[in-house]
Every structure is written in C-alpha cells, then in structure tokens.
Amino acid sequence: MTDINAMRLDQSVTCEEQDRYGFRYVAAQLAQSVQDIGREGSAVIGIEGAWGSGKTSLLNLLRAELEKKKKNNTFVLNISPWLEGSGTSLVESLLIPVASIIAAEEERRLSPDEQKSLKSNKALTRTARVIMDYTRVTARYLSPLAQVAAMIPGMPDASGALDALADTMWLKEKGKTAAELRNQIADKIIGLDLSFIVLLDDLDRLEPAQAVEVVRLVKSVADFPRFRYILCYDKAVLSQAIKRGLGVEDGELYLQKIVQISFSLPRPESFDLRREFLSGVVGLYKTVNGSLPDKEVINELKRVTNIYGAALKTPREVQLALNNLRFRYSGIRDYVYLPDLCFLQLIRTTNPGLYDWTEEYLTERAIVESGDGSVSEEEQKLLTENLVEYLSRFRSSEAKSVNSLKHWVPGISGFQTTVHTLFTPTGDEEKAMMTANRRLGSTVYWRYYFAFSSPQNVLPPTYFDELFRKSSHPEEYTAMTQELLSRINSNGVSSRTWFEHIMSQLTWPMINERTAAECSGLLRFFFDEGDEIHGRYRRRNRWFSQYDLDVNRVADRLLKRILDIDRAKTMETLLSLTMKGNACVWISHYIRDLLWNNGLVGNRAKPKHERVLKDDELRSVRHRFCKRLNNSELEFLFEREGELGGFIWAWKDIAGPETVISWIAQQINSDKTFLMLLLSLRSHIISSATGHYLALDIREIAHLFGGEGKILRRLERIDLEDKFPDLVKEVRAAIELKKSF
Numbered sequence: 001m002t003d004i005n006a007m008r009l010d011q012s013v014t015c016e017e018q019d020r021y022g023f024r025y026v027a028a029q030l031a032q033s034v035q036d037i038g039r040e041g042s043a044v045i046g047i048e049g050a051w052g053s054g055k056t057s058l059l060n061l062l063r064a065e066l067e068k069k070k071k072n073n074t075f076v077l078n079i080s081p082w083l084e085g086s087g088t089s090l091v092e093s094l095l096i097p098v099a100s101i102i103a104a105e106e107e108r109r110l111s112p113d114e115q116k117s118l119k120s121n122k123a124l125t126r127t128a129r130v131i132m133d134y135t136r137v138t139a140r141y142l143s144p145l146a147q148v149a150a151m152i153p154g155m156p157d158a159s160g161a162l163d164a165l166a167d168t169m170w171l172k173e174k175g176k177t178a179a180e181l182r183n184q185i186a187d188k189i190i191g192l193d194l195s196f197i198v199l200l201d202d203l204d205r206l207e208p209a210q211a212v213e214v215v216r217l218v219k220s221v222a223d224f225p226r227f228r229y230i231l232c233y234d235k236a237v238l239s240q241a242i243k244r245g246l247g248v249e250d251g252e253l254y255l256q257k258i259v260q261i262s263f264s265l266p267r268p269e270s271f272d273l274r275r276e277f278l279s280g281v282v283g284l285y286k287t288v289n290g291s292l293p294d295k296e297v298i299n300e301l302k303r304v305t306n307i308y309g310a311a312l313k314t315p316r317e318v319q320l321a322l323n324n325l326r327f328r329y330s331g332i333r334d335y336v337y338l339p340d341l342c343f344l345q346l347i348r349t350t351n352p353g354l355y356d357w358t359e360e361y362l363t364e365r366a367i368v369e370s371g372d373g374s375v376s377e378e379e380q381k382l383l384t385e386n387l388v389e390y391l392s393r394f395r396s397s398e399a400k401s402v403n404s405l406k407h408w409v410p411g412i413s414g415f416q417t418t419v420h421t422l423f424t425p426t427g428d429e430e431k432a433m434m435t436a437n438r439r440l441g442s443t444v445y446w447r448y449y450f451a452f453s454s455p456q457n458v459l460p461p462t463y464f465d466e467l468f469r470k471s472s473h474p475e476e477y478t479a480m481t482q483e484l485l486s487r488i489n490s491n492g493v494s495s496r497t498w499f500e501h502i503m504s505q506l507t508w509p510m511i512n513e514r515t516a517a518e519c520s521g522l523l524r525f526f527f528d529e530g531d532e533i534h535g536r537y538r539r540r541n542r543w544f545s546q547y548d549l550d551v552n553r554v555a556d557r558l559l560k561r562i563l564d565i566d567r568a569k570t571m572e573t574l575l576s577l578t579m580k581g582n583a584c585v586w587i588s589h590y591i592r593d594l595l596w597n598n599g600l601v602g603n604r605a606k607p608k609h610e611r612v613l614k615d616d617e618l619r620s621v622r623h624r625f626c627k628r629l630n631n632s633e634l635e636f637l638f639e640r641e642g643e644l645g646g647f648i649w650a651w652k653d654i655a656g657p658e659t660v661i662s663w664i665a666q667q668i669n670s671d672k673t674f675l676m677l678l679l680s681l682r683s684h685i686i687s688s689a690t691g692h693y694l695a696l697d698i699r700e701i702a703h704l705f706g707g708e709g710k711i712l713r714r715l716e717r718i719d720l721e722d723k724f725p726d727l728v729k730e731v732r733a734a735i736e737l738k739k740s741f
Contacts (some may be wrong), residue, residue, distance in 0.1 A: 052316025
C-alpha cells in the first residue's frame with residue numbers, strides 16, 4: 001500500500017513526537033495532579049470533551065506521564081470498555097489484572113518451598129481467589145473459575161483442578177457478603193503496599209446497557225483504597241446513555257455522584273487546527289505530484305483554509321477532512337484544482353448541508369450553462385433560502401459571506417449574507433480561466449469533484465488504445481480524423497458529446513504512456529481540424545465559446561510528451577504544423593495561449609515548471625506564424641461566422657497591434673467590409689435577466705480604426721447615404737447595448 005493510501009483512520013496520538021496540539025503539556029500537569037492525590041487516597045476523575053476533541057490522545061500521553069512519575073508498587077491499568085468482548089464483563093476486565101498483580105506480589109514474597117508447593121498444586125494465592133469470588137459476585141454471573149484464572153499471566157493450565165477448587169471455594173465463601181470480600185481485598189492491597197491508577201477510555205461510545213455496566217464497575221470498586229480512576233467521555237453523550245440505561249431523570253446529575261473531580265479538555269486553538277490542515281494538504285500535494293505547490297496554489301490553499309477551516313472544531317475533524325482528500329486526490333489530480341477540492345472537503349466535514357447544496361446547484365447549473373434547460377423561479381427561491389440557512393451556520397463572518405462563496409461556486413451574486421441571484425451566466429474570460437485551471441466552476445471538470453470519474457466515462461480503455469494506434473499510422477490518419485469529428489454529433493450522457501468525453505479522458509497519465517508517433521498524430525489532428533471542431537459546435541449552439549472545450553490543454557499534454565522524448569525533433573514538427581496546419585484560427589488562439597502562459601504577453605504567466613515551451617522556442621513559433629499570416633489571404637474569415645473577431649485579438653497579441661491595424665486599414669476601403677468587421681468585433685455578453693447578447697464596445701476597438709470619433713463619423717456617413725441599413729442598424733444596436741450594460 002502506498003503512503004498516500006495509508007490514511008490514519010485513527011488519528012490518536014501515542015507519543016509526544018506526534019502531538020501537534022499541545023496535549024503533552026496538559027498531560028504533564030494532569031499527571032502531577034493525580035500524583036498529588038497521594039497513594040493513600042481514592043478518587044474518580046473525569047476528563048470531559050466532545051467527540052474527536054483529542055481525549056484518547058490526551059489519555060495516551062497521560063498514561064506515559066503516569067508511568068514515568070509513578071512510585072514503587074503503583075500500577076497503571078488501561079481499560080477500553082468499548083473494545084471489550086461480550087464474553088468478559090467490565091468488572092472482570094479490571095479485577096482480573098488486579099488479581100494477577102496481587103498474585104504475583106504475594107507469590108514473590110513466599111519462601112522457595114511455598115512457591116514450589118503453590119505451583120505443584122496448580123493453585124492461586126488466597127487473595128487472588130478472594131478477588132475471583134468478588135468478581136463473580138459483582139459481575140452478577142458465575143464465570144468458570146478455570147476460564148477466569150486462565151486470564152492471569154503465568155497461571156498453569158489446570159482446568160479440572162481449578163473447577164474442583166471453584167466448587168470448594170464457593171462453598172466456603174458463599175456465606176460472605178460482597179462487602180466482606182471487598183474488605184479482605186482492601187486489607188491485602190494496603191498490606192502489600194500496592195496502588196492502582198485505572199484509565200477508562202471511550203465511555204461515550206457505549207450503548208446504554210454498557211454504560212450501566214461501567215457505573216456498576218466504578219461503584220463496585222471505586223471505594224477500594226489506593227484506587228484512582230480516570231474516565232474519558234463526552235459528558236452529554238454518556239449522561240444520555242446513563243439516563244436511558246438506568247431510567248433516571250437526570251443522567252448528568254447521576255454522573256456527578258460517581259465522578260468527584262472533572263476536567264474539561266481544552267479545545268485546540270482554531271489556528272492550530274487550520275495549521276495542521278494546511279500542513280497535511282501541502283504534504284499530500286508533494287506526495288502525489290513529487291514537488292511542493294507553487295506560490296499561487298499555496299496562497300489559494302491558505303485562503304480556503306483561513307475562511308472555511310475556521311469552522312474546524314476538533315482534531316478529528318481535521319483528520320477526517322484530510323482522509324477524504326487523500327482518498328480522492330491521487331486518482332483525480334488531473335481533473336481538479338486542489339484548493340477547490342479542499343473547499344469541498346472542508347464544508348463536507350463542517351457544514352454537510354452546504355456541501356449537498358453545492359452539488360445540487362452545480363448539477364442544475366450545468367444544465368443551464370449548456371442551454372439544455374432552465375431552473376424555475378420557485379426552484380431558485382428554494383435554493384436561495386437553503387443557501388442562506390447553510391451559510392448562517394458558520395461562525396466566521398467571512399465564511400457566511402456570499403462574496404467568499406462565489407470565489408468557489410460561480411454564478412452567485414450578492415453582498416455579505418444576502419443572495420441576490422443564482423445561475424448568473426459566466427463570461428468567456430472567466431469560463432476560460434476556470435477550464436484552464438480545472439476549477440470547480442468549470443463545466444468541463446466540475447463533476448470530477450463529486451465522483452471518481454466523469455459520468456461520461458463509458459468508453460472502454462480499448463477505444464483509446466485504438467485511437468492512438470490509428471494516430472501513429474499515416475495511412476489511418478483520415479479514418480482517425482473522421483472518427484473524432486463524428487463524435488461531436490453523437491450525444492453521450494446528458495448534453496455532453498462523446499467528443500467532450502474523449503477530451504476529458506486525455507489526461508497526462510494516459511498521454512504519458514504513449515509513443516512520440518501516437519502523440520504527434522493526435523496533435524496534428526488539432527492543428528488541422530481545430531477550426532472544424534469549433535465550427536461544428538457553433539452549428540449546434542451559436543453561443544458556443546472555444547473555452548467550452550479544453551482542447552488547448554490536451555494539445556499542451558501531447559506537445560509536452562513528445563518534447564520530453566525528443567525536443568529538437570518535436571520543435572521541427574511544431575514549426576511545420578504552425579505553417580501548414582489547416583486550422584489557422586485555432587492555431588492563432590493556441591499560440592496566443594502559449595504566449596500568455598509564458599508571460600510574453602498579458603498578465604497571467606504560469607510558473608516555469610508548468611510552461612510547455614521555453615521562451616526562445618515560443619518566439620520561434622511566433623515568428624514562423626507571423627510569416628505565414630503575412631503571406632496569407634485572410635478575407636475568407638469574413639465568411640466564417642464567429643471566427644474573425646477572436647482571430648483579430650489573438651493576432652494582435654502574436655504580431656503586435658501595428659500589424660493588425662495595417663491589415664484592417666487595407667480591408668475597410670469597402671463600407672460593407674467596415675460594417676462587417678465592426679460586427680465581428682462584438683463581445684458575447686450574458687445577462688441573467690434576458691439571456692445572450694452581442695455588444696460592441698467602441699472604446700475597446702477604437703485604436704484599431706484610428707479612434708472612436710473616426711468610427712462614429714464614418715458610421716454616420718454610411719447611415720446618411722442609406723447604405724446597408726440593416727448592417728448599420730445592427731451595429732448601432734450593439735453599441736447601445738454595450739452602453740446599457
């Protein structure tokens with residue numbers, strides 16, 4: 001079993017080195033207080049704390065401290081009633097070890113001849129036999145003495161002799177009361193100068209009948225001299241169990257009659273709990289990925305831990321959240337963003353209602369975003385009311401805030417604790433960011449956060465083996481291309497196509513197993529068919545955005561794989577595809593994406609270890625593509641709806657604004673071309689109230705046409721000349737629409 005799967009399901013501390021919450025200091029002081037009671041005294045001490053607060057950890061450390069500080073002839077006994085088998089009573093669990101200790105001490109003080117005689121007769125010492133009788137009386141049933149004695153270390157197997165002895169002893173002692181037997185035992189404990197410290201853990205896990213048995217145990221032997229009891233329990237839980245088991249009105253009051261001294265386990269500071277969670281997550285990332293997370297991921301992990309980790313109340317909750325992360329992250333790391341997965345597991349642990357709400361909301365949102373359906377006002381109202389209720393359960397004002405939540409769950413608008421609307425549509429820029437980073441809000445990846453695999457995961461592994469095989473054979477390239485494109489028209493489960501499912505399965509682990517020929521053939525497919533892919537999706541949905549598909553990330557993985565195999569040969573292949581690939585528009589977007597990732601344009605540079613190409617390699621690709629565009633006729637783009645505007649912005653980042661401005665100046669000699677170009681530069685806007693729109697921001701595009709005034713004057717002239725009235729009307733409507741937003 002690997003380290004990542006070897007989760008600590010029991011997070012109890014067993015030694016000081018494991019202590020992360022300062023329990024060792026509490027244990028040291030408690031041990032001293034127990035010692036201060038003195039060997040002569042008796043007491044029942046209760047250590048109280050909620051489930052998961054660290055009682056067992058404290059008891060483990062306390063036991064070690066007591067062992068270190070105990071005086072001669074003091075014995076520390078540990079009993080876990082919750083773990084005891086049904087065949088052994090709790091009284092036996094305590095008194096049999098006591099009998100063993102007394103028997104060993106009595107035997108040690110016998111002369112050699114007496115010890116020899118005792119062994120030859122296969123007998124217990126007298127006090128040990130008295131304890132056995134007292135055990136049988138107080139346990140309220142008669143276990144065979146041989147069975148009981150066999151539990152004493154060093155006692156020889158003498159079933160027949162001991163059964164006969166049991167009958168003889170019971171006849172002799174049956175007239176004695178439990179009090180008389182108790183006095184005999186007490187006198188012997190004092191005479192032998194023995195002392196016992198008894199630790200009882202997990203009392204809050206007991207059923208009512210078992211809780212009554214514990215009460216009987218303590219009442220039976222608590223007043224033995226030199227017995228100090230330390231009980232660990234959740235006060236509310238154990239009180240309720242006693243109430244039900246004994247039928248008393250007030251279980252807490254009854255408990256007070258038994259426990260003379262109580263100590264409430266201090267709750268770990270919130271900072272300590274958050275620190276341990278963050279430390280565990282960073283360790284998980286390093287184990288799975290082989291390196292520490294970069295600064296951006298660290299900052300996001302700190303953000304989610306500070307906001308939602310503040311709701312962690314006990315060490316057990318920290319461990320539960322970490323165990324859930326360890327169970328999931330290794331298998332789905334290529335589909336998720338770890339800080340978002342941490343968000344989900346934190347709320348799943350501390351606010352499970354909000355976790356369920358998030359899954360329900362994202363399920364409905366996927367339908368809304370895809371255009372396959374809508375959510376009624378009544379359903380939205382109920383979702384809103386439930387969200388407000390779940391957020392109110394947080395103590396932290398930041399965790400209660402809608403502004404905090406919408407960082408992880410998109411489409412929510414509101415201020416502080418007020419929810420204004422749900423299912424607010426996501427713009428292309430935000431959608432691109434979420435898909436590129438595999439965020440929880442991505443329509444491509446969101447489902448992986450709640451399941452180990454996509455619900456579209458129905459294609460067998462052999463399908464992908466065959467796909468890569470075809471891609472590596474030039475004579476089968478056409479068949480492979482037709483197969484992939486045909487999957488765009490085939491619906492799988494829900495609204496997603498099989499093509500989207502195939503893209504989601506082309507993760508790094510799958511690609512990293514493939515040969516250079518297999519990856520090169522599939523990479524060529526995107527350089528040849530990227531425009532056709534987007535064109536087919538736009539015919540299915542006119543509002544389709546290139547960022548609705550994660551094609552660029554798949555291309556990144558394929559390119560990285562063949563670069564790792566042979567970098568020089570791969571660069572030759574990449575430069576050739578850049579010059580000869582049929583998908584000119586997709587290539588422009590992909591090169592622009594690479595430039596942004598490297599920080600050569602824009603302001604969203606990725607860390608160096610996440611970049612696909614080196615800067616000098618990328619500059620070479622950029623130069624080669626600029627050369628291709630300078631020698632190309634691009635007027636055909638006017639005939640391809642939805643492509644020209646995006647291409648112009650990508651070209652501007654690749655070649656610089658001067659090149660694009662010069663090309664536009666050559667194209668707009670025709671008024672019709674001028675109007676069509678303006679329309680192609682409209683932005684896609686989504687309104688939660690009225691749906692999808694195309695709006696034209698004159699100020700944003702003015703520098704491409706020589707200024708805002710120049711655009712408006714020419715538009716006015718064309719209008720006055722009554723040329724292309726429909727196009728003019730459409731342009732003016734787009735301008736006004738932008739102003740309204």
